[in-house]
Amino acid sequence: MSDREASPREKGKLALYWAASCGGCDINTLGINEKILDVAAAFDIVLWPVAIDAKVRSIEKMADKSIDLCFFNGAIRTSEQEYMARLLRQKSKVLVAFGSCAHEGCIPALANMNSREEIFQTAYHDTPSTDNPKGIRPQTETEVPEGTLYLPFFYDTVKTLDQCVEVEYYLPGCPPEPERIWDAIVAILEGKLPPPGSVIGANTTVCDECPRTRTEKKIKEFKRTWEIIPDPEICLLEQGIVCCGIATRAGCGANCPTVGSPCIGCYGPNEGVEDFGARMMSALASVIDSEDPEEIDRIIREGIPDPIGSFYRFSLANSHLRRKVLAQDGKE
Amino acid sequence: MSNNDFEPRIIGFFCNWCSYRAADLAGTSRIKYQPNVRIIRVMCSGRVDPTFVLKALALGADGVLIAGCHPGECHYLEQNYKAMRRYTMLKHTLRFFGIEEERIRLQWASAAEGAQLAQAINEMVDQVRELGPLNWSAQWADNGQIETAIERIAEEHAEAMEVPA
Amino acid sequence: MKRISIDPITRLEGHGKIDIFLTEEGEVANAYLQIPELRGFERFCVGRAAEFMPNITNRICGVCPEAHHMASTKALDALFKVDPPPTAKKLREMFYSIFFVTDHTTHFYALGAPDFVMGPDAPVAERNILGIIKKVGMDIAGKVLKMRHDGHYLIKMIGGRPVHPNWGLPGGVSRGITEEQREEIEKLGRDAIEFGKFSIQLFNDIVLGNPGYVDLIKNEAYIHRTYNMGTVDENNLVNFYDGMIRVVGPDGKEHAKYHPKDYQEYVAEHVESWSYLKFPFLKKIGWKGFVDGVDSGVYKATPLSRLNAADGMATPLAQAEYERMYDVLGGKPVDHTLATHWARLIELLYAAEHWVELSTDPDITGETFRVLPTETPTEGVGEVEAPRGTLTHHYWTDERGILTQVNLIVGTTNNNAPINMSVKKAAQGLIKKGTIITEGLLNTIEMAYRAYDPCMACATHTLPGQMPLEVMIRTPDGEIIEHLTQNL
Numbered sequence: 001m002s003d004r005e006a007s008p009r010e011k012g013k014l015a016l017y018w019a020a021s022c023g024g025c026d027i028n029t030l031g032i033n034e035k036i037l038d039v040a041a042a043f044d045i046v047l048w049p050v051a052i053d054a055k056v057r058s059i060e061k062m063a064d065k066s067i068d069l070c071f072f073n074g075a076i077r078t079s080e081q082e083y084m085a086r087l088l089r090q091k092s093k094v095l096v097a098f099g100s101c102a103h104e105g106c107i108p109a110l111a112n113m114n115s116r117e118e119i120f121q122t123a124y125h126d127t128p129s130t131d132n133p134k135g136i137r138p139q140t141e142t143e144v145p146e147g148t149l150y151l152p153f154f155y156d157t158v159k160t161l162d163q164c165v166e167v168e169y170y171l172p173g174c175p176p177e178p179e180r181i182w183d184a185i186v187a188i189l190e191g192k193l194p195p196p197g198s199v200i201g202a203n204t205t206v207c208d209e210c211p212r213t214r215t216e217k218k219i220k221e222f223k224r225t226w227e228i229i230p231d232p233e234i235c236l237l238e239q240g241i242v243c244c245g246i247a248t249r250a251g252c253g254a255n256c257p258t259v260g261s262p263c264i265g266c267y268g269p270n271e272g273v274e275d276f277g278a279r280m281m282s283a284l285a286s287v288i289d290s291e292d293p294e295e296i297d298r299i300i301r302e303g304i305p306d307p308i309g310s311f312y313r314f315s316l317a318n319s320h321l322r323r324k325v326l327a328q329d330g331k332e
Numbered sequence: 333m334s335n336n337d338f339e340p341r342i343i344g345f346f347c348n349w350c351s352y353r354a355a356d357l358a359g360t361s362r363i364k365y366q367p368n369v370r371i372i373r374v375m376c377s378g379r380v381d382p383t384f385v386l387k388a389l390a391l392g393a394d395g396v397l398i399a400g401c402h403p404g405e406c407h408y409l410e411q412n413y414k415a416m417r418r419y420t421m422l423k424h425t426l427r428f429f430g431i432e433e434e435r436i437r438l439q440w441a442s443a444a445e446g447a448q449l450a451q452a453i454n455e456m457v458d459q460v461r462e463l464g465p466l467n468w469s470a471q472w473a474d475n476g477q478i479e480t481a482i483e484r485i486a487e488e489h490a491e492a493m494e495v496p497a
Numbered sequence: 498m499k500r501i502s503i504d505p506i507t508r509l510e511g512h513g514k515i516d517i518f519l520t521e522e523g524e525v526a527n528a529y530l531q532i533p534e535l536r537g538f539e540r541f542c543v544g545r546a547a548e549f550m551p552n553i554t555n556r557i558c559g560v561c562p563e564a565h566h567m568a569s570t571k572a573l574d575a576l577f578k579v580d581p582p583p584t585a586k587k588l589r590e591m592f593y594s595i596f597f598v599t600d601h602t603t604h605f606y607a608l609g610a611p612d613f614v615m616g617p618d619a620p621v622a623e624r625n626i627l628g629i630i631k632k633v634g635m636d637i638a639g640k641v642l643k644m645r646h647d648g649h650y651l652i653k654m655i656g657g658r659p660v661h662p663n664w665g666l667p668g669g670v671s672r673g674i675t676e677e678q679r680e681e682i683e684k685l686g687r688d689a690i691e692f693g694k695f696s697i698q699l700f701n702d703i704v705l706g707n708p709g710y711v712d713l714i715k716n717e718a719y720i721h722r723t724y725n726m727g728t729v730d731e732n733n734l735v736n737f738y739d740g741m742i743r744v745v746g747p748d749g750k751e752h753a754k755y756h757p758k759d760y761q762e763y764v765a766e767h768v769e770s771w772s773y774l775k776f777p778f779l780k781k782i783g784w785k786g787f788v789d790g791v792d793s794g795v796y797k798a799t800p801l802s803r804l805n806a807a808d809g810m811a812t813p814l815a816q817a818e819y820e821r822m823y824d825v826l827g828g829k830p831v832d833h834t835l836a837t838h839w840a841r842l843i844e845l846l847y848a849a850e851h852w853v854e855l856s857t858d859p860d861i862t863g864e865t866f867r868v869l870p871t872e873t874p875t876e877g878v879g880e881v882e883a884p885r886g887t888l889t890h891h892y893w894t895d896e897r898g899i900l901t902q903v904n905l906i907v908g909t910t911n912n913n914a915p916i917n918m919s920v921k922k923a924a925q926g927l928i929k930k931g932t933i934i935t936e937g938l939l940n941t942i943e944m945a946y947r948a949y950d951p952c953m954a955c956a957t958h959t960l961p962g963q964m965p966l967e968v969m970i971r972t973p974d975g976e977i978i979e980h981l982t983q984n985l
Contacts, residue, residue: 018512020534020536021559022555022556022557022558022559022560022562023510023511023558023559023560024556024558024559024560024562024660024661025559026559027559027560027603027659027660028559028659028660030603030607030626030645031645031649031659031660033642033645033646034639034642036626036627037627037630040627044622045627049505049506049507049508049512050507050508050509050510050608051507051508051607051608051625051626051627052507052508052621052625053507053508053621053624053625053936053940054507054621055503055504055505055507055936056489056504056505057489057504060489077536078533078534079478079481079482079484079485080485080533080534081534082478082482083482083485083486086482106556107536107553107556108536108556110541110542110545110553111536111537111540111541113428113541113544114537114540114541118540119535119537119540119541121540122537122539122540122543123535123537123539123540123775124768124775127539127766127903127904128761128891128904129760129761129764129765129766129777129904129906130765130766130768130775131765131766131767131778131780131784132766132767132768136768136769136770137768137770138535138768138769138770138771138772138773139770139771140481140484142769142770142771144527144529144771145526145527146498146518146526146527147498147500147516147518149516149529149531149771150484150485150488151531151533151771151772151773152481152485152533152534153477153478153481153484154535154773155478156472157471157472159472174556174661175559175660175661177658178659224546224548224898225548225666225671226548226573226577226666226667226668226869226870226898227869228869229867229869232672252658255653255657255658255663256657256658256663258657259655259656259657259663259664259671259672260664260671260672261657261663261664261671264549264552264663266661273383274383274387275382275383275386275387277382277425278381278382278383278385278386279383281382281418281421281422281425282381282382282383282418282421284421285414285417285418285420285421286414286417286418288417290417291403291410291413291416293416293420296416296417296420297420297424300420300421300424301424304421304424305546305897305898305899306544306545306546306549306899307421307424307425307428308425308428308544308545309544309545309546309549309553310546310549311425313549313552313553319386320383320386320387320389320390321386321389321390321429321431321468322390322471322472323429323471323472324428324429324430325429325430325431325471326471326472428544488502489502489504491500492500492501492502492504493499493500493501493502493519493934495501495934495935495936495939496935496936
């Protein structure tokens with residue numbers, strides 16, 4: 001495995017691609033440091049725009065299923081991204097939804113609270129620094145003196161990778177920690193994977209990794225993170241701070257609670273949970289210490305003024321409802 | 333706005349001990365009420381995970397009715413309070429999705445309250461009929477624009493000049 | 498006209514494609530760099546709780562999440578009108594310096610270097626970080642890997658995670674550091690200074706010592722005379738974390754110096770229908786199109802711009818290098834886009850020195866790492882220098898701190914117009930009638946883009962096989978303190 005000389009076994013082909021993403025998954029992939037050489041010993045990397053100069057055309061020319069493994073990060077929200085998802089699905093034997101965006105939509109999926117029209121209106125007209133007297137908007141086709149310039153079609157709704165193509169595995173995290181990425185690569189190379197369709201990850205929640213002490217949860221009030229300086233030893237939820245660790249799959253080592261911040265749920269739901277937000281709602285409702293409907297209502301409204309941000313920060317695209325009702329003028 | 337042919341499909345989660353018996357009572361009492369609620373029996377209203385409600389809506393329900401024992405009368409002592417808190421949390425969140433309040437309802441009904449339950453059902457069905465079908469999966473339905481756009485990309489790639497490696 | 502498409506652009510962060518249109522004669526009529534993606538942060542952040550923003554805007558960029566986290570946190574300070582205690586500010590600035598060193602290292606060595614170490618038209622399979630590691634060997638590659646590892650390790654230690662830290666709050670940070678952690682931070686900071694010096698020496702020996710590369714830097718095809726923007730402290734020295742924004746013209750004259758909260762008076766964004774990314778320009782001069790010059794509102798916000806816009810560096814080793822660069826390149830301002838790589842290394846050195854300075858500050862292990870806001874939130878602007886340019890976050894909220902409006906001007910966005918201009922000029926310079934267009938040639942055009950973002954390391958074109966390399970590290974007096982060789 002760590003033999004860096006030419007292996008008698010033929011090298012496989014590896015592709016890494018990013019759709020609507022931030023590049024963090026790629027940076028954490030580089031974060032395996034010198035182990036990248038082990039990856040290079042096992043694979044020819046045929047696509048990786050952050051690091052390698054291969055172009056889309058070279059992928060289009062490859063035979064179907066000739067790429068052994070594809071790590072696809074990023075959500076799908078334009079036609080170009082869906083085109084690439086389909087292309088890489090066609091050319092790849094194993095397609096991994098890499099990171100939260102591909103797995104459940106992640107932060108880009110918060111745009112499912114809006115429509116294309118609303119986003120364009122804000123970005124190209126309404127922000128105070130935009131100077132656009134002619135009301136220009138990006139177009140899928142623009143005629144310039146020299147020819148035509150094309151831009152991809154921007155969807156109303158952000159999709160996960162598996163809402164576009166079939167996916168063999170999911171690697172959760174925003175981004176997955178380098179240690180988990182390396183674990184997944186080793187599992188793939190050694191053939192020790194769960195059944196197709198699985199998430200490659202732990203089967204427990206962040207609470208199991210969290211160093212804080214937990215006793216009993218009875219919340220009289222939810223606190224906004226800027227309202228208190230929490231005790232560094234005690235469970236954050238017990239102190240009234242909404243911490244998503246209770247619903248979130250483990251794997252990160254509970255980094256955020258370790259430095260005093262609540263878990264925000266970036267590894268997605270634990271095994272067996274269909275809708276992360278529903279799980280959070282259920283769990284938080286269970287620990288509210290009140291039986292008076294009006295008091296309960298007040299505790300929730302004042303402590304959680306942004307439930308989408310609190311509960312669906314990463315998982316909106318593959319929640320049951322997926323998006324807010326689409327504004328009528330968002331439809332063509 | 334309301335479609336005269338539209339009949340709401342409402343999913344009901346009724347607890348075994350009180351509200352399901354109330355529905356039985358309404359039946360044996362021959363009380364007529366609108367047949368739009370598909371009842372699923374759970375042991376306790378506290379069993380109702382918000383996931384059930386969201387899934388029902390996503391799969392095509394126009395509304396969801398949760399029914400349980402009155403506060404203080406839960407067969408399992410306090411779990412209907414959990415249902416109440418979960419329901420409050422759910423309603424708070426659903427507001428942000430743009431789903432009308434009337435589509436989700438929490439109704440307390442003791443085993444003796446067949447008539448009251450029937451009336452609550454009628455009320456809810458009327459309200460949802462007025463609101464119209466939810467048809468939630470239409471929110472992300474595509475009318476063919478995506479296919480056309482993807483074809484265009486393939487054409488655009490084919491149009492560009494070949495450059496040797 | 499015939500159209501060449503470079504799709505996707507590679508070795509940078511983000512998506513882009515370049516379309517080059519050729520006349521019948523085979524000359525370049527025009528070149529466009531299109532950004533084919535948009536995510537809509539300015540809209541979907543409306544309705545979010547303000548305290549979520551450092552974690553949401555992190556995800557604008559996974560290479561510089563710390564920049565967004567910091568700009569966002571500072572916007573929250575302004576929003577809640579709360580002034581963080583000295584320990585918090587110094588912790589933030591130290592954290593930010595560590596991040597700057599790490600990010601500049603990643604770009605200098607991993608993204609830009611392949612063009613120079615392997616050559617702009619080396620085979621695609623070799624023209625990348627893996628090819629470099631193979632070529633330079635682990636002695637040198639090991640230093641780079643250690644620097645990246647150390648940086649991310651410390652970012653995780655202080656801020657929670659190496660990518661997308663979760664640490665900033667209005668009024669301070671979520672946790673301070675212990676004395677034990679401080680010692681480790683200082684030690685690794687001193688290593689970072691050595692690494693900064695090593696990198697600059699490498700650049701000297703391999704780039705500036707190579708006439709071919711010097712010609713490339715001075716080639717008119719890679720020169721643009723535009724305005725330069727950067728953040729400066731009260732002495733007009735470069736500062737990444739806090740200060741006033743200063744804009745200096747291609748004529749060297751100061752055009753403006755303003756508090757970040759007044760950015761709307763000075764910067765506006767232009768829209769074209771062929772790109773999802775907007776084109777910022779200087780408002781008081783106006784948008785005159787994709788042209789250079791003192792009458793055009795186009796400006797650059799890059800490491801080179803920051804050095805052009807400032808009067809110097811705030812730490813001694815970096816200041817010496819600053820002076821040397823301008824000596825060699827003929828005074829201020831320097832308009833050679835490829836010199837951005839040099840400027841980037843000078844910034845790396847400054848950030849390392851500043852990191853160590855702050856790590857030895859008596860306040861740095863203080864116990865008061867946060868104060869609670871008492872005012873009702875309304876509106877706030879937070880600004881920092883991202884490695885790629887000036888970054889501004891502007892939030893408006895209701896009285897509960899729920900966002901009602903968001904405006905963002907992001908680092909690379911500042912450079913959208915000059916990047917387009919650079920690509921076009923490089924394309925026109927390199928493709929003429931009769932030129933045989935190869936993938937390698939197109940990559941050389943891409944270098945015009947890459948200069949704005951990642952960096953170049955150093956190297957010589959060499960024959961296939963192991964690259965002979967000799968590096969000497971000298972003290973400011975010229976005494977050799979380290980001498981590395983390979984395959985001589």
